[in-house]
Amino acid sequence: MPEPRRLVYRHPLPIRIMHWINVLALTLMFFSGLQIFNAHPSLYWGNRSDEGAEILQLGARQDATGALKGVTRIGQHEFTTTGVLGVSRGRDGSPQVRGFPSWLTVPGPQWLAMGRRWHFFFAWVFVLNGLCYVSYAIATRHLQRDLWPTGADWRGIGRSIVDHLRFKHPHGEAALRYNILQRLAYLTVIFVFGAGIVLMGLAMSPRMDAVLAPMVEAVGGRQSARTIHFIIAWGFVVFVLIHLFEVLISGVFNQLRGIITGYYAIDSSPADTSAPRQDTSSESVPAQERPHD
Incomplete structure (x- = not known):
């Protein structure tokens, strides 16, 4: 007999909105970026x-x-x-x-000027959305409480690696907590990939030479900044593919329900099968950063 489940309010509305804004911004930034790259591949x-x-x-x-x-x-x-x-x-x-082939470039097969406009517009959407997320995470203590690794997390890194290699996912209340690999992955995406791709994008602009000259020199020059920008962009692609794979193997419907409605089902004891309840310990955690069921 399958174990009973209960619904937990996992993702508050601000996090769900910021998640989908991020999906849109990153997608259109990537494809318009490939169009810009095609001008000099x-x-x-x-x-x-x-x-x-x-x-x-x-x-x-x-x-x-x-x-x-x-x-x-x-x-x-x-x-x-x-x-x-x-x-x-x-x-x-x-x-x-x-x-890159035309089906990977927006807004058209070969339209550099408009591709740059799309790229810069959604880059600002990405930046503003990211600042809102970080501010929200700090204000709700989600960053300090749920993302920053503890001593126990570091001691359990070996077990986390083995569990991921075996596609073993936590259940019940454990599904509402991050393991060390998830914490490190999301901190890297937010503060290394996110900040890095924005700074390298700015460093490529001749208009920013006077402001960012020391940083441009530190990375080796404007062409180096362009190369790093390109590498980080594909780093985002790898992260997204891994994230989607984890969603597929951990319950697509449950994950989508969580990021659309906020409610996420976890295993429950027979005595705890009542109506959906608020999970105050995890309500500020965004969907892309929650452990998978």
Whole structure:
């Protein structure tokens, strides 16, 4: 007989709103960023972008038959990536030279000026939403109470690694607490990825040279800042993919109900199967940072 469950009010309205704003902003920033990258699909280190000094280049060349072949070069190593990177099919079905395929770029297949407008607009949405989240987390003590690792968390890091490798998820009240890997992951996303991608984005702007000159020099130059910005963007992609995988294997309906309505089901004893109740110990924890059922 399945164990009875009860609903806990897990995600308050401000957190749910900020979560979905973040989803929208990050998605459109990423795809518009790829459109901007396509205008010059190469990465460098330092202040200069000299030909032959690329550390990553998405390009094309003709093969022996005259057909276009997509080539991705990382350092001195080349890979054929026709159909995905370097050369992909346009909307008319013909092969076209472009870094990333058109279906990955917004607002259009090749519209640099509008892509920059979209990117900068949603970047400010991301920044303001992030500041609201951090302020809310500090004011409700969610940051200090639920995200900052304790001594017990560090002592349990080995068990957390084993549980994650075995896809073993906590149940009952334990599902309302973070383990050490979750805490470290979310702190990294918020304060390293979030802050880093914004600062590197600003460092790429010539108008910010006077303000951020020491930081630009510290990372090696404007081209270095662009490369770091690109790497962090893909770091966000990896985090999101892992997050979605965890949602899939831990109960999609329960997770979606939590982030849409605020209510989340946990295992309960037979004596505790009453109506939904408020969980005051975890109500300020955002959906993307709560442990999975």
